[in-house]
Amino acid sequence: ETGVTQTPRHLVMGMTNKKSLKCEQHLGHNAMYWYKQSAKKPLELMFVYSLEERVENNSVPSRFSPECPNSSHLFLHLHTLQPEDSALYLCASSLRGGRDGYTFGSGTRLTVV
Amino acid sequence: AQSVTQLDSQVPVFEEAPVELRCNYSSSVSVYLFWYVQYPNQGLQLLLKYLSGSTLVKGINGFEAEFNKSQTSFHLRKPSVHISDTAEYFCAVRNNNAGNMLTFGGGTRLMVKP
Numbered sequence: 001e002t003g004v005t006q007t008p009r010h011l012v013m014g015m016t017n018k019k020s021l022k023c024e025q026h027l028g029h030n031a032m033y034w035y036k037q038s039a040k041k042p043l044e045l046m047f048v049y050s051l052e053e054r055v056e057n058n059s060v061p062s063r064f065s066p067e068c069p070n071s072s073h074l075f076l077h078l079h080t081l082q083p084e085d086s087a088l089y090l091c092a093s094s095l096r097g098g099r100d101g102y103t104f105g106s107g108t109r110l111t112v113v
Numbered sequence: 114a115q116s117v118t119q120l121d122s123q124v125p126v127f128e129e130a131p132v133e134l135r136c137n138y139s140s141s142v143s144v145y146l147f148w149y150v151q152y153p154n155q156g157l158q159l160l161l162k163y164l165s166g167s168t169l170v171k172g173i174n175g176f177e178a179e180f181n182k183s184q185t186s187f188h189l190r191k192p193s194v195h196i197s198d199t200a201e202y203f204c205a206v207r208n209n210n211a212g213n214m215l216t217f218g219g220g221t222r223l224m225v226k227p
Contacts, residue, residue: 002156042219043203056214090156099164101147101205102215104156 003027006091006105013081014113021076021108023091032074033102034066035090043090049074050096081112115140115208119218127226128196134189134221136204145207146187147215148178152200160202163187174198199225 004025013019023032034046048056049068063085065077074091088109092102118137126132138144145164149157161172168180178189187204204218 002158004156006156043217045214048214088154092156099145101145101149101159101162101207102157104149104158106156107154109154 002103002105004091004093004103004105006089006108008108009106010109010111012111012113013078015081015083017081018077018079020078021089021091021110023074023076023093023105025072025093025103025105027093027103029093029095029103030071031094031096032068032071033092033094034074034076035092036087037090037107038087047076078110081110083112086110086112115144115206115216117204117206117216117218119202119204119221121221122219123222123224125224125226126194129193131192132190132194132198132223134202134204134223136187136189136218138185138187138204138206138216140185140206140208143209145209146178146180147205147207148172148176148187148189149203149205149217150174150200151203151220157203160189194223194225196225196227198223 007022031050036044046060047066052068067075088107090107091105094102116139120135147162148160151157161170163170163180171177176191201220203220205215207215
């Protein structure tokens with residue numbers, strides 16, 4: 001247990017479904033991140049929230065919608081996904097300043113069918 | 114913009130042999146440097162970090178890394194690997210002028226064979 005908890009661990013969804021990924025941390029961090037990790041591809045930064053404000057959005061399709069209601073929780077809302085969106089979605093948190101690097105959750109393995 | 118290059122996508126090695134995983138970065142300013150390990154179906158776990166001071170950094174699981182400013186490198190080493198070290202290893206750099214952002218390398222898969 002790293003201190004960053006992601007649920008669910010596995011998710012299978014159809015292309016017309018709507019689902020949400022949840023990330024929670026109680027490390028006192030004030031920045032949170034979503035990454036996508038696909039097979040044989042580098043880690044892709046999707047979204048960054050710092051002090052609950054979105055500060056980075058790396059041209060992610062609108063079918064991915066992040067939400068950060070407070071500094072401890074981060075969501076990724078999913079709708080009308082494509083099979084190529086199947087991947088491991090990783091959440092991370094850090095303190096602003098980043099001297100200690102990021103703490104990652106275990107990820108959600110998403111399969112779009 | 115900074116970048117991180119991990120030259121080897123895969124490194125096969127026999128158990129109890131030494132290993133070095135290479136990482137080079139490009140940045141014109143001071144940086145923080147990190148190595149992470151990822152076991153199958155898990156997130157990334159911090160192995161070690163360099164912030165300042167001694168250029169030789171020791172981490173968990175017997176790993177160490179050496180910061181070389183002139184060569185802009187931060188190679189990861191272990192004198193004797195175990196089967197359990199089989200995993201993906203990621204080098205990451207934080208440019209001290211770039212806010213919180215870490216830039217990750219493409220990863221190196223370490224495969225330890227019996």
